[in-house]
Amino acid sequence: MSGPRTLYDKIWDSHLVEENEDGTVLLYVDCHLVLEVTSPQAFEGLRAARRKVRRPLATIAVADHNVPTTDRSAGIADPLSRHQVETLERNVREFGVPYFSMADIRQGIVHVIGPEQGYTQPGMTVVCGDSHTATHGAFGALAFGIGTSQVEHVLATQTLIARRSQNMRVTVDGALSFGVTAKDLILALIGTIGTAGGTGHVIEYAGSAIRDLSMEGRMTVSNMSIEAGARAGLIAPDDVTFDYLRGRPQAPPAEAWDQAVAGWRMLPSDPGAAFDHEVALDAAAIAPQVTWGTSPQDVVAIGATVPDPADEADDTRRAAVARSLAYMGLQPGMKTTDIRIDKAFIGSCTNSRIEDLRAAASIVRGRRKAAHVEALIVPGSGLIKRQAEQEGLDRIFRDAGFEWREAGCSMCLAMNDDRLKPGERCASTSNRNFEGRQGYGGRTHLMSPAMAAAAAVSGHLVDVRDLMR
Amino acid sequence: MEKFTRLTGVAAPLPMANVDTDMVIPKTYLKGTERTGLGKHLFAEMRFNQDGSEQPDFVLNRPAWRQAQILIAFENFGCGSSREHAPWALRDFGIRCVIAPSFADIFFNNCFKNGILPVVLPKAVCAQLIDDAQRGANATLTIDLETQELTRPDGERIAFEVEPSRRGRLLEGLDEIGATVAKADKIDSFEARLRRNQPWRATALAAPA
Numbered sequence: 001m002s003g004p005r006t007l008y009d010k011i012w013d014s015h016l017v018e019e020n021e022d023g024t025v026l027l028y029v030d031c032h033l034v035l036e037v038t039s040p041q042a043f044e045g046l047r048a049a050r051r052k053v054r055r056p057l058a059t060i061a062v063a064d065h066n067v068p069t070t071d072r073s074a075g076i077a078d079p080l081s082r083h084q085v086e087t088l089e090r091n092v093r094e095f096g097v098p099y100f101s102m103a104d105i106r107q108g109i110v111h112v113i114g115p116e117q118g119y120t121q122p123g124m125t126v127v128c129g130d131s132h133t134a135t136h137g138a139f140g141a142l143a144f145g146i147g148t149s150q151v152e153h154v155l156a157t158q159t160l161i162a163r164r165s166q167n168m169r170v171t172v173d174g175a176l177s178f179g180v181t182a183k184d185l186i187l188a189l190i191g192t193i194g195t196a197g198g199t200g201h202v203i204e205y206a207g208s209a210i211r212d213l214s215m216e217g218r219m220t221v222s223n224m225s226i227e228a229g230a231r232a233g234l235i236a237p238d239d240v241t242f243d244y245l246r247g248r249p250q251a252p253p254a255e256a257w258d259q260a261v262a263g264w265r266m267l268p269s270d271p272g273a274a275f276d277h278e279v280a281l282d283a284a285a286i287a288p289q290v291t292w293g294t295s296p297q298d299v300v301a302i303g304a305t306v307p308d309p310a311d312e313a314d315d316t317r318r319a320a321v322a323r324s325l326a327y328m329g330l331q332p333g334m335k336t337t338d339i340r341i342d343k344a345f346i347g348s349c350t351n352s353r354i355e356d357l358r359a360a361a362s363i364v365r366g367r368r369k370a371a372h373v374e375a376l377i378v379p380g381s382g383l384i385k386r387q388a389e390q391e392g393l394d395r396i397f398r399d400a401g402f403e404w405r406e407a408g409c410s411m412c413l414a415m416n417d418d419r420l421k422p423g424e425r426c427a428s429t430s431n432r433n434f435e436g437r438q439g440y441g442g443r444t445h446l447m448s449p450a451m452a453a454a455a456a457v458s459g460h461l462v463d464v465r466d467l468m469r
Numbered sequence: 470m471e472k473f474t475r476l477t478g479v480a481a482p483l484p485m486a487n488v489d490t491d492m493v494i495p496k497t498y499l500k501g502t503e504r505t506g507l508g509k510h511l512f513a514e515m516r517f518n519q520d521g522s523e524q525p526d527f528v529l530n531r532p533a534w535r536q537a538q539i540l541i542a543f544e545n546f547g548c549g550s551s552r553e554h555a556p557w558a559l560r561d562f563g564i565r566c567v568i569a570p571s572f573a574d575i576f577f578n579n580c581f582k583n584g585i586l587p588v589v590l591p592k593a594v595c596a597q598l599i600d601d602a603q604r605g606a607n608a609t610l611t612i613d614l615e616t617q618e619l620t621r622p623d624g625e626r627i628a629f630e631v632e633p634s635r636r637g638r639l640l641e642g643l644d645e646i647g648a649t650v651a652k653a654d655k656i657d658s659f660e661a662r663l664r665r666n667q668p669w670r671a672t673a674l675a676a677p678a
Contacts, residue, residue: 017652017655017659018652020634022632022633022634022637023632023634024634026649026655028656028660028663030670030673031673037499037552038551038553040501040502041502041504041553044502044503045646049646049647051646051650053677054677055673055674055675055677056677057672057673057675058673058674065499066500080500081500083500084500084501087502095677096677096678129551129553130550131549131550131551131575133551145551146551147553147575147579147582148553149553149582149645150582152646153646153649156646156649157653157656158656158660159649159656161645161649195487196487196544196548196571196573199545199573199574226549229573231574231575252669256668259669260667260669263667295487295489316486316543316544319484320486320487323485413491413496414496415496415500422519432491432549432550434492434549435491436492437496440495440497440519441519
């Protein structure tokens with residue numbers, strides 16, 4: 001009998017097809033999400049070796065990175081994007097993989113639709129050729145991003161060659177303050193441990209502040225585990241998880257529901273389970289966060305000032321801060337609330353769910369966007385878009401001068417036409433503020449949906465709490 | 470997969486931490502459907518101006534390092550996106566080895582699938598190698614995966630370690646998928662157990678039509 005185990009240990013142990021002496025295992029994959037950008041070479045590899053997809057119905061494909069978010073009736077204008085989406089469509093037909101086309105209301109960002117359709121379930125292993133696969137960890141699933149060679153390996157064998165990671169527990173106790181969200185929590189964590197803080201680890205998020213989050217909030221937290229260097233970020237499944245899942249198309253059917261839930265209740269980490277590393281955050285001490293630089297760890301509370309490279313002791317770090325400030329066009333010591341924006345983007349696999357849109361709408365209601373700002377709302381799926389319209393959120397946004405778009409990854413990484421021009425500055429709810437991420441020369445400030453909405457109506461970065469009082 | 474055994478080549482210094490895969494290969498170049506041809510876009514936004522002309526100061530544009538086969542950088546190399554286009558671009562350019570104090574997990578793993586050796590060495594050693602590399606013509610290093618030794622321009626040897634299973638696969642150029650496909654009976658019995666324990670998953674576990 002083994003000792004107390006973590007949630008990660010339990011999922012790992014229950015998915016071992018084979019253990020090898022060299023420390024590698026053959027890990028079974030329950031659910032494989034496939035998208036257009038990281039799969040064409042994998043399908044080509046299968047064809048070359050005359051292999052099939054081993055479990056096509058444990059696989060779901062969707063195009064999200066390249067799809068237009070404006071009128072789709074004419075298809076995709078960019079020939080390269082169109083070719084990539086058409087290649088996916090040819091591949092799913094040939095290999096019998098289920099697919100949500102651009103015309104299907106279920107289409108959307110892969111990490112939004114997996115949970116929305118109930119593909120993602122507690123205790124599962126979930127993989128996808130995209131680093132934000134970490135999102136699905138919010139359900140107590142072991143979910144992580146893989147490269148295209150591994151996509152091909154999973155398609156052919158429904159398994160991966162893997163090595164056990166270390167366990168890290170991030171405990172966030174206390175209550176988030178007024179105006180502070182899951183996005184602020186995860187940005188504050190990344191600011192604390194850095195973008196390499198979780199390298200080699202699977203994070204488990206625990207504590208009362210995590211338990212108090214909705215599934216949408218938990219997905220935002222798990223989503224950015226990769227920005228903390230961890231491939232996966234798990235949250236123990238509980239009644240919030242089960243209530244979200246019940247009745248979804250791919251969830252266990254009613255007659256099997258109780259049996260499934262009974263199994264899921266065994267998953268949380270045992271009392272006394274050992275973690276290799278422990279990090280604690282006080283939820284009450286977290287303020288709304290904004291990034292100032294070109295790495296997600298370059299983050300401060302709104303109201304703080306932009307750092308000075310001269311204050312950095314380490315040479316590499318000093319050079320990095322100086323490079324970031326030059327790229328971002330910011331002066332050391334300036335107030336973050338004085339940073340004027342050109343665009344606002346509310347969307348991405350981090351923050352495009354119904355709760356995110358409601359939070360943004362609650363700030364926008366009765367206001368107008370600043371005259372010089374272009375503001376984009378990109379729902380995470382066609383179904384979220386429809387629900388938001390039923391709730392009247394689209395009217396609030398349109399009346400305020402925001403653009404109301406179709407579902408996709410959009411300006412999170414600018415593979416479609418939604419992008420920043422050189423030098424443009426964006427208040428963005430996405431997950432990466434890397435150089436050029438939202439368009440060549442574009443400048444990204446990461447923040448929560450409410451904060452991005454507040455920036456859009458103010459024309460500059462602002463403490464959302466000033467607009468809520 | 471391509472083997473990696475021993476490499477002697479010019480090392481290019483990139484003294485930056487947190488080099489992300491968006492820098493290595495910007496998203497504009499992720500729209501292809503091939504593994505090849507990405508070398509000309511490696512580090513595109515740092516290497517080229519918007520009009521396509523070269524940024525003369527970028528290391529891979531300077532005469533001493535245009536043919537570099539080794540790249541040396543600082544911590545957390547390859548962070549961010551999982552795009553395997555990053556190692557494809559490095560490989561297509563001619564880079565077979567990246568040396569850094571630490572790597573992001575997904576990139577590190579992707580390298581081994583593409584015949585690229587990521588070598589982890591302490592930051593002080595990386596700084597020294599970067600200093601060597603900045604001397605240009607003297608920047609030739611030898612990396613021997615068999616003996617797990619790196620030889621500096623002055624002949625000094627530095628030991629490095631690669632996890633045995635990864636080292637073996639790279640030395641051999643193993644076809645991992647073929648090897649796993651051969652274990653189909655083990656996967657079959659795992660799935661048979663799943664069908665018994667979680668009968669509601671029978672549909673997802675159906676064989677291809």
